[in-house]
Amino acid sequence: MENSPFDLTYQNQGVDGKIIAALERVSQAFRVLLWNESKAYSLSPIQVQVLIFLLHHTEEKRKVSYLANEFNMTKATISDTIKTLEQKTLITKTSETHDTRSYTIHLTPKGQEVAARTSLFAREIQAPIGRMHPADQENLLLSLFDIIRHLNKAGVITLQRMCFTCAYYRPRHGDTEHFCQLLHRNLENMQLRIDCPEHAYAQ
Amino acid sequence: MENSPFDLTYQNQGVDGKIIAALERVSQAFRVLLWNESKAYSLSPIQVQVLIFLLHHTEEKRKVSYLANEFNMTKATISDTIKTLEQKTLITKTSETHDTRSYTIHLTPKGQEVAARTSLFAREIQAPIGRMHPADQENLLLSLFDIIRHLNKAGVITLQRMCFTCAYYRPRHGDTEHFCQLLHRNLENMQLRIDCPEHAYAQ
DNA sequence: CCACATAGTTAGGAATCCTATCTTTGTGGG
DNA sequence: CCCACAAAGATAGGATTCCTAACTATGTGG
Numbered sequence: 001m002e003n004s005p006f007d008l009t010y011q012n013q014g015v016d017g018k019i020i021a022a023l024e025r026v027s028q029a030f031r032v033l034l035w036n037e038s039k040a041y042s043l044s045p046i047q048v049q050v051l052i053f054l055l056h057h058t059e060e061k062r063k064v065s066y067l068a069n070e071f072n073m074t075k076a077t078i079s080d081t082i083k084t085l086e087q088k089t090l091i092t093k094t095s096e097t098h099d100t101r102s103y104t105i106h107l108t109p110k111g112q113e114v115a116a117r118t119s120l121f122a123r124e125i126q127a128p129i130g131r132m133h134p135a136d137q138e139n140l141l142l143s144l145f146d147i148i149r150h151l152n153k154a155g156v157i158t159l160q161r162m163c164f165t166c167a168y169y170r171p172r173h174g175d176t177e178h179f180c181q182l183l184h185r186n187l188e189n190m191q192l193r194i195d196c197p198e199h200a201y202a203q
Numbered sequence: 204m205e206n207s208p209f210d211l212t213y214q215n216q217g218v219d220g221k222i223i224a225a226l227e228r229v230s231q232a233f234r235v236l237l238w239n240e241s242k243a244y245s246l247s248p249i250q251v252q253v254l255i256f257l258l259h260h261t262e263e264k265r266k267v268s269y270l271a272n273e274f275n276m277t278k279a280t281i282s283d284t285i286k287t288l289e290q291k292t293l294i295t296k297t298s299e300t301h302d303t304r305s306y307t308i309h310l311t312p313k314g315q316e317v318a319a320r321t322s323l324f325a326r327e328i329q330a331p332i333g334r335m336h337p338a339d340q341e342n343l344l345l346s347l348f349d350i351i352r353h354l355n356k357a358g359v360i361t362l363q364r365m366c367f368t369c370a371y372y373r374p375r376h377g378d379t380e381h382f383c384q385l386l387h388r389n390l391e392n393m394q395l396r397i398d399c400p401e402h403a404y405a406q
Numbered sequence: 407c408c409a410c411a412t413a414g415t416t417a418g419g420a421a422t423c424c425t426a427t428c429t430t431t432g433t434g435g436g
Numbered sequence: 437c438c439c440a441c442a443a444a445g446a447t448a449g450g451a452t453t454c455c456t457a458a459c460t461a462t463g464t465g466g
Contacts, residue, residue, distance in 0.1 A: 015340045016332045020325050021397045022347035027230035029354045032275050044452060064414060072235050077454050079415055101413040101462045122223050128353035129219040132346065137218045140346040143339055144225035150331035151232045160228075194224045247421060267445060280423050282446055304431045304444040 029125060037121035041114060043088075046071065046081050051090065051115035054107050058197060062105040069158060090114060138189055145192065161199040163192045168200060232328060240324035244317060249274065249284050254293065254318040257310050261400060265308040272362050293317060341392055348395065364402040366395045371403060 031045075038045045049071060054062055061070075068078045082105060085091045090111035095103040107115060129137065149164045151157045163169045168181040178187040182198055193199075234248075241248045252274060257265055264273075271281045285308060288294045293314035298306040310318060332340065352367045354360045366372045371384040381390040385401055396402075 015337070015344065015393060016329050018397050019332050019340065019344050019347065020329055022344060022351060023229055023328065024233060024325070025351050025360060025397070026226055026347065026354075027233045028275065029351075029359050030227060030230045032359055046453075065412085072231065073453095074455065075414065076416080076456080079413095080454085083415090099413080099463070101460095103414085122227075124354060124357050124359050125226065125350060126219050126223055127357075128350045129222050132349065134218070136342060136346055137222065139339060139342045141218065141222050141225060143335065143343040144222065144229065146335065147328060147331045148225060148228050148232075151229075151327060154327050154330075156232050156235055156327050157228060190218060194221050194228070249422075268443085276422095277424065278445065279425080279447080282444095283423085286446085302432070302444080304429095306445090 026125070030122065033121045033124060037118050041118060043114075043118075044081070044084075046073070046077070047085055048118045048121070050078070050081055050085065051107070051111060052119045054091065054105060055112065055115040055119060056195075059104055063102055064105075065102075067105075072158070085111070141192075142189060145194070148194075161193070161195045161197075163187065163196065163199075166196065166199050168198070229328070233325065236324045236327060240321050244321060246317075246321075247284070247287075249276070249280070250288055251321045251324070253281070253284055253288065254310070254314060255322045257294070257308060258315065258318040258322060259398075262307055266305055267308075268305075270308075275361070288314070344395075345392060348397070351397075364396070364398045364400075366390065366399065366402075369399065369402050371401070 034045045034048060038048050041048070043051075050067060053067065053070065060066075064075055064078050064082060067073075067082075068075045071078070082091065082093075086093065089108055092106050092108055093103040094106060129140075132140070145162070145164070148157065148160070148162065152160050152162075152165055163178060163180065166180075168183075170179040170181060171177070172179050172186070178189075178192060179185070180187055182200075237248045237251060241251050244251070246254075253270060256270065256273065263269075267278055267281050267285060270276075270285075271278045274281070285294065285296075289296065292311055295309050295311055296306040297309060332343075335343070348365070348367070351360065351363070351365065355363050355365075355368055366381060366383065369383075371386075373382040373384060374380070375382050375389070381392075381395060382388070383390055385403075
């Protein structure tokens with residue numbers, strides 16, 4: 001065995017190195033899938049992302065500044081994207097608030113249709129996840145939560161709507177229990193949210 | 204409890220939906236980190252990726268076509284990137300093979316230095332992984348392997364150097380054991396490679 | 407009411423990444 | 437031997453991404 005010419009601990013492929021490499025592959029897959037989907041509908045990747053976001057989020061989040069923050073881009077970039085989407089009659093703007101500087105973005109019926117269809121771009125990634133054992137799913141999700149939580153603390157990802165960054169969230173018994181002050185109850189691991197519509201920022 | 208105005212199974216946030224969303228967040232983090240690192244060294248993201256790849260891979264993989272396949276881009280894009288890197292004296296070309304159409308790319312000392320430094324761009328993601336329990340690391344890695352294997356079969360990711368797509372790989376006892384015909388032995392879960400230098404394609 | 411912050415737009419430019427078209431070189435029948 | 441074809445890479449040109457910087461217009465607070 002010692003005579004093997006191959007070193008099993010080759011290069012930086014410790015466990016964490018392997019996990020990083022694997023996550024990078026998955027990231028690449030997302031990029032490729034999103035790119036393909038975009039081309040299929042003659043849209044840009046960011047346009048598709050915006051459409052999908054609009055499909056799943058409420059009024060107060062459907063603004064230029066919010067989207068810019070969400071996608072780590074400048075307002076200029078989003079402003080441009082919105083202009084294009086409007087020209088394609090996929091969205092409309094309404095300024096129903098009393099702040100006339102701002103407006104809310106809405107999907108047109110056509111926009112909803114496109115958004116619904118393109119939102120399936122990740123279905124290839126969903127398939128193997130659906131086949132996993134529930135226990136493995138739970139472990140995977142918790143690991144990812146952990147990573148994201150760290151990235152959030154480190155300032156890499158600025159915006160979150162996950163429980164751990166919410167004003168209503170209270171850890172109990174040293175992180176093993178999760179109490180939501182809005183729902184007034186403990187959340188199971190699988191009930192923790194990554195995109196909660198009621199998320200409130202801690203000050 | 205039933206009176207709660209909030210539906211815990213809100214939107215597509217079943218387990219797999221949450222995992223997809225989480226993976227997307229991590230992907231975004233990679234993008235942001237890579238972008239930051241690029242700007243810090245006045246390079247483009249793809250230039251950084253190429254430099255890092257060159258640092259870790261051998262001769263026969265350091266060619267334009269291989270890189271194009273690796274990063275899911277056209278040869279034109281890579282050709283351009285290489286030209287720029289050469290102008291920046293970060294790489295050199297040598298045509299030591301007998302096929303004079305092609306050449307091999309080498310890092311200059313300066314290129315190695317930059318590559319080594321930028322290769323740390325993912326360290327923020329590595330930190331939380333390093334702190335996880337070994338068992339959780341193993342679960343995470345196996346789950347990601349599973350997803351990538353599927354993406355590979357589905358043709359989303361064309362190129363791999365992981366055991367599951369290798370000509371030397373033989374599953375045993377229904378996927379619970381992994382035999383490498385090159386090493387002539389079973390591999391433990393944690394010995395499975397995601398970027399094996401000896402990977403050979405199955406025909 | 408004036409200074410300042412905030413929402414969004416515009417202009418201009420660097421960079422990404424493509425398609426399509428080339429040149430050159432290797433390869434495999436007939 | 438040669439001719440057709442494939443394969444490696446380069447080049448030109450263009451659509452798109454995404455930025456910075458400067459701008460307009462509106463809200464807010466001492």
